[in-house]
Amino acid sequence: MANSLLYTKLHDLMRLIPTFIVATILSSLSASAAIPPGYYDAATGKSGAQLKSALSHIIRGHTRYSYDYLWTSYTTTDRKPNGTVWDIYSDIPDGTANGNPPYVYNFGTNQCSNTPGYENGCYNREHSFPKSWFGANETDTMYTDMFHMYPVDSYVNTRRNNYPYGKVTTPNWTSENGGKLGICTYPGYTGIVFEPRDEYKGDLARTYFYMATRYESRIASWETLDPYGDAVMNGTSFPCYETWFINMLLEWNASDPVSQKEIDRNNEIYNTYQHNRNPFIDHPEYANSIWSSTPATILEPSSYPVNFSAHNLHLQWSDAIGGVLPDGYLIRASSVGYDAIPTPVDGIPVPNSVTDKNVLYGLQEVWFSNLTPNTIYYFKIFGFTGTGTDINYKLDSSIPQIQQRTLR
Numbered sequence: 001m002a003n004s005l006l007y008t009k010l011h012d013l014m015r016l017i018p019t020f021i022v023a024t025i026l027s028s029l030s031a032s033a034a035i036p037p038g039y040y041d042a043a044t045g046k047s048g049a050q051l052k053s054a055l056s057h058i059i060r061g062h063t064r065y066s067y068d069y070l071w072t073s074y075t076t077t078d079r080k081p082n083g084t085v086w087d088i089y090s091d092i093p094d095g096t097a098n099g100n101p102p103y104v105y106n107f108g109t110n111q112c113s114n115t116p117g118y119e120n121g122c123y124n125r126e127h128s129f130p131k132s133w134f135g136a137n138e139t140d141t142m143y144t145d146m147f148h149m150y151p152v153d154s155y156v157n158t159r160r161n162n163y164p165y166g167k168v169t170t171p172n173w174t175s176e177n178g179g180k181l182g183i184c185t186y187p188g189y190t191g192i193v194f195e196p197r198d199e200y201k202g203d204l205a206r207t208y209f210y211m212a213t214r215y216e217s218r219i220a221s222w223e224t225l226d227p228y229g230d231a232v233m234n235g236t237s238f239p240c241y242e243t244w245f246i247n248m249l250l251e252w253n254a255s256d257p258v259s260q261k262e263i264d265r266n267n268e269i270y271n272t273y274q275h276n277r278n279p280f281i282d283h284p285e286y287a288n289s290i291w292s293s294t295p296a297t298i299l300e301p302s303s304y305p306v307n308f309s310a311h312n313l314h315l316q317w318s319d320a321i322g323g324v325l326p327d328g329y330l331i332r333a334s335s336v337g338y339d340a341i342p343t344p345v346d347g348i349p350v351p352n353s354v355t356d357k358n359v360l361y362g363l364q365e366v367w368f369s370n371l372t373p374n375t376i377y378y379f380k381i382f383g384f385t386g387t388g389t390d391i392n393y394k395l396d397s398s399i400p401q402i403q404q405r406t407l408r
Contacts, residue, residue: 034267034362035282043279047289049238055279055286056216062276065146067138070125074151075107077268085110085123086261088200089152089160090177102176105151115154119176126152128204129211130162133229134222142215146269147278148207159194164232165204166193166248188244191231202256205249206280209287212240213279239291246291253280253287311373311406316365317381326383330393331357331366338378338401344393374408 043054065073078086081097085105094100103120105111112122129148136143156175163181166189171180177197184193196204212219216237223235232245239246258281266281280287320326333355334340350356357366371377380401383394 034263035277039277040279040283043286049290051286052213052238052290053216055213059210059214059276059279062141062145062214062274064141065144065273067125067144070144070146070149070151071108071111073146073273076272077146077265078151079107083107085151087123087152088150088196088203089126089156089175089179090120091200092177092197093199105153111151112154115158117155119153119155122154123151124154124157126150126157126160128207130226130229132162132226133233134215134218135225142211142218145211145214146274147210147214161194162226162228163192163194164189164228164245165201165208166195168193168195171195186244186248188242188247189231191228198256199259200256201252202254202258202284203262205252205256206258206262206278206284206287208241208249209253209280209290210278214276216240250287250292253284258284311369311371313368313371313377313404313406314365315368315379315402317400319361319364320383324385326361326394327385327387328358328360328383330382330384331359331368332380332382333368334378335372335375336378338380338403341378341380343395344382344384346392347389349388349391371406373406376403376405378403 040055040058042058043051046054074085080086080099083106084098085107087101087105090103091099091101105123110122112124115124116122127143127148128150129142131143134140134142138144142148153175156179159173159175159181160179164184166184167186168180168182169185171182173181179197180195182192182195184190186193219233219240220235220237223230223233232241234240234242241249262278262281266278270277315331317329330344330350332341332344332350344350350358352358354368354370357368359366368377368379378401380399382399385392
């Protein structure tokens with residue numbers, strides 16, 4: 001289940017597996033932790049067309065759902081932490097998980113098939129890679145492929161129409177979140193395009209890399225099905241797209257790095273629905289390896305780290321199992337003893353601090369930093385469901401505990 005969805009589930013908590021592995025070796029958390037072991041092994045050591053073909057073989061043959069079922073899948077693939085629709089054509093990210101949109105939609109209540117003549121009327125299903133470009137009907141795989149199907153404002157969807165994405169300097173029309181429609185000013189194309197917000201350009205670039213890869217055996221035949229698709233596609237299986245479009249997508253891929261939203265959506269589509277992944281979310285560097293004629297120069301770091309210290313402890317565990325899973329864990333520490341570790345109280349969340357860490361289910365590790373050197377620390381882990389005043393800690397039976405000494 002995607003991290004942004006964990007707080008919407010109501011659970012009781014099963015017994016935690018008391019398996020702590022404590023180490024003092026530094027490491028970093030990575031989004032790749034959710035990638036199944038060996039998933040991309042067949043792509044190792046490849047580049048260019050060979051890498052693209054290897055990835056195509058890995059992700060093809062996914063489970064297909066109906067067009068109507070998208071209304072259901074959106075409730076988990078495109079759900080904000082506050083439960084509303086994550087509409088990339090209206091959202092204005094402000095540094096919080098829920099963003100700062102000019103309007104919001106509720107699942108089911110605000111969905112529609114008929115578009116009103118104004119923005120903020122309802123949301124529908126957007127083929128970010130327009131369906132007229134591939135000429136398929138509802139029974140074809142790409143028609144309902146969730147990796148390019150987003151819930152968006154219905155009116156903005158109609159204004160975008162089947163125009164390519166591009167760069168607009170002087171818009172003819174601007175959406176409430178800043179999306180722009182007008183003549184393309186990106187070098188190489190001067191037709192009408194739609195430019196999304198900067199924060200979602202990388203999302204859409206990686207969507208188009210996915211489409212070129214997933215449908216490698218078919219995309220060459222799509223070039224002339226629609227004049228706007230012809231402006232983007234070049235009638236080949238590789239490189240698939242016109243040079244101007246590839247250059248723009250690579251820029252967007254670099255300027256808007258993979259977000260937690262994309263990671264969560266990728267994991268949800270893989271785990272719950274289609275059982276394939278978008279390789280360019282897991283490995284955004286694949287895009288340059290495939291399409292860039294001048295791979296990005298890898299520069300050495302500008303400086304060394306500071307406050308180099310061994311006074312940190314790294315804790316790992318195996319997630320709880322059973323019919324009811326935790327939303328996360330509270331790990332509490334004390335340098336006095338186990339009895340000095342306070343027991344949390346249901347309904348009262350504990351904020352993160354030097355001795356208290358909240359970790360989402362699935363991460364299975366945490367660092368405690370800035371500890372006193374040459375000191376024994378005692379740890380307990382409490383599973384919980386819910387959040388805020390609804391938080392519910394597991395406090396019965398034996399609470400897993402461990403001790404470890406920091407280095408001198």
